[in-house]
Amino acid sequence: MSRQAISAPDATAVGPYSHGIRARGDVVFLSGQTPLDSATGKLVVGDIKDQVRQCLGNLGAVLAAANLTFDDVVKCNVFLVDMADFPALNEVYASHFREPFPARTTIGVASLPLGARVEIEMVAIAHGV
Incomplete structure (x- = not known):
């Protein structure tokens, strides 16, 4: 199977991984993104909505x-x-997608890299590739 790495200048990697991998020509796996600001390399300052927006912005850059x-x-x-952040997550998440929404799993975890409150990963299909 061939793999093609995808790098986005507006997303930050904090370990030995690719921002994304295109496999078999049409399936794209996007690594989890935390709310890191690529300009500063630091977590965004703000509430959970700000962190979700940054995660989705980073993922948008990879897409x-x-x-x-x-x-x-x-x-x-x-x-x-913190699963209490679930309603705020949904509010920001819904503004980035339209129906039919992607399948989604949300998992409560004890901690995330660099003290992030949220991390999001995606799988996309490149139509017509």
Whole structure:
């Protein structure tokens, strides 16, 4: 199986991984993004909505680097440190997608890298590739 790495200048990697991998020509796996500001390399300051917006902004940059949009996303996995943030997550998340929404799993976790409160990963399908 061939793998093509996808890198986005507006997303930050804090370990030995690719922002995304295109496999078999049409399936794109996007690594989990935390709310890191690529300009500063630090977590965004603000509430959970600000952190979700930054995660989705980072993922949007990776999608764009793969010539994709949020409309191409078929599956999301969301990791939250505090499940009380679930309603705020949904509010911001819904503003980035339209129906039919991607399949999604949201998991409560004990901690995330660099003290983030949220991390989001995606799978997208590149139509017509």
